[in-house]
Amino acid sequence: MTSAIRPVRAALIGLSSSGNSSWASAAHLPALLTETGRSKITIAALANSSVQAAESAIQKYGLPEHTKAYGSPEDLAADLDMDLVICNTRVDKHYETILPSIKAGKDVYVEWPIASNRKQIDEIVEAAKKSGSRVAVGLQRRWTPPAAKLRDILDSGNVRLGKVLSSDVRAFGGTNDRETMPTGLKYFSQKDIGGNAIVIVLDIVLSVVGRLDAQSVYSKSQIQRPNIRIQDPQTKQTVEQVTTDVPDFLAVHGTIAHSLLTAPNATLSFLFRRGQPFPGTPALTWTINCEYGEILITSATRMTFQMSEGDEPVVVQVHHFDTQEVENVVWDWSDMQKDVPVIGRDVMTSLFAFAEGKAEGEGWVGLEDAATYARMVDGFLEEWQENQIG
Template sequence: MASAPTPLRTALIGLSSSATTSWASAAHLPGLLSPTGRSKLPITALLNSSVSAAQSAIQVYKLAPDTKAYGSPEDLANDPDVDLVICNTRVDTHFATILPSVRKGKDVFVEWPIAAGPKEVETLVREARESGSRVAVGLQRRWAPPAVKLREVIRDGLGGKTLGKILSVDVRAFGGTIDRDVVPEGLAYFLDRKVGGNVVVIGNGHLLDTVLSVVGDLESSSVHSQLQLQRPNVRVRDPSTNKIIKTIRSDVPDLISLHGTLQSSSATFSYLFRRGQPFPGTPALTWTINLEYGEIRLVSPSGLSLELGEPATIHVHWFDSNEVEEVKWEWDAEQATLPPSARNVISTLVAFADRKAPGDGWVSLEDAANRARLIEGFLAEWEKSQK
């Protein structure tokens, strides 16, 4: 009988005790402190902007007193007692904080987007190949239960009935920010293209990746993209007072329209994403997959993430009987005990800790880099058209 994989002694980058928003504390920490997380991914170190900031976070989150505190990515990378580094910082600091650990050959999990720009992404890919570092990227929504269920239904059908091959896919999505022309102060960087974190690569990027993970990749030569910046002047709101404090000129598109064909089936692919809220009563996401013998429709009423807000629903319309059948999905027992934002994250981290193959519960750096190149191509084409 094969022995269980050795636990990965884990360091968190970006677990802040003072940040307005913290993906590390909301989405990573709950799972890491669960029984499974503690056994497979024990937290042994933190890296923050300074040693004192890391020490403060250790106290605030009541981590073990022997948890090491670092203020330098190089010092963390040189720690032989750290096996895995998890990066949760803002995207424009991803590269600098993980590169030393990648070069040391450590395991690394970096949240999506990988880095602020294509040159940084390509450098990380090259350095990981040279060092042998395993790098996972936080595109964990591929394994959200609704996405897993869609793949099962497309592959196996329902009740002994098959749906046949995919003929067309249509996606209509709204979100990324709550309002079309207002952002909270903490997300003002969404309006600055060079930072690398914005609704095109984050909200839209996660959704597009999830969709393509279900229906298959696009034939690159077939893709036509149309991006638009409809609302360049965006107001910034102070959440503490709810008052508008300034207006920023955005250089990030807020509407994306894609058309193409799928590699595997030559099916037609149509995709629309618009930043901000939809028309009242319209779901945040409506995703239909038209197949030979029926059509699948997923509706996410309140958000694009499938796991947050009001739960997504899946229905199948059978053409022969004209009946509509609901498809149930659920979280596994341990995931259900965690906050929604933490459920997909811990399942991906556990798959990584269990040394599963890339694509089996986690997304490799090279796979994610291909997705980043696709989205960067849309943006580069749009920027060229603006000149």
């Protein structure tokens, strides 16, 4: 459905006139409004909770008057002029907003997580198989430059570093505070909605070292701090107190699936705790231990790598055992990425790759790949629930 002759005609779902700090306005819109973005994708329509809401957003963001406004997913799906649907709603709205377009055979880019639960995800996968719809899922941080650089090191440096023997990850964050959440992230405390921060950093790790052998995985989840204060981000005042049913601690241990890059029985140890780390400790400390060297990745301010101008850049270092040399690895954003704020740079990479019709895995994550990952994450949470019942 994509075209090399004219820009892809896209509809954005979830670009709200009241969402000044929404993911759609902060991470997607800047890329689409660059010169490169306009040459690849035309914003031809907005879809919101009502036609009036869509019209209000069209006016707020200065989009052309001929931009179409939709108030229902079904009406959008019926528009034969729309090539691509980009979904940025809250997770619990993904299923109802993208399913009609998938059934209509349109290309769909949906932010992660795919949907709120496994049943919805399975139905979306089956609908895409039947219609032939291409669906990309917003696990775009697999292509963030530090992750891409790490894959290059392991691919090209395999002779010098040898095979991966083990990898260890310690990650802290997800929210800025261990006992509070801003109003906009309240849904992080509600499992039924489906959003959480744990899985983004784990997906980055697995994109570098490889997937886990499902039979080998042992996981332990906890809710260490069940009582959460919801705060107004402007006033910092508590507006509500809730009890979360989403684990704020996860430990995973397993065998990395054997590949050309890994030694047999290479292991991954992953630990996540929501909230701040011990003072002076990086938000992310990640090591990849190889036969002849070790890679150290540290992210001082954010476990999911750099996502805003205020975040410290990710530091990548390689210790070569033969010379005892510690090499500082240089990485950088592309010139194209530097045209937009940091928060939108990885989105830009994947969205453009998908719109250009590149093959799955060449800059974007496909639906079935993402669904497999979602099932693994569900397994962690189900194990926790079973332990609670037991």
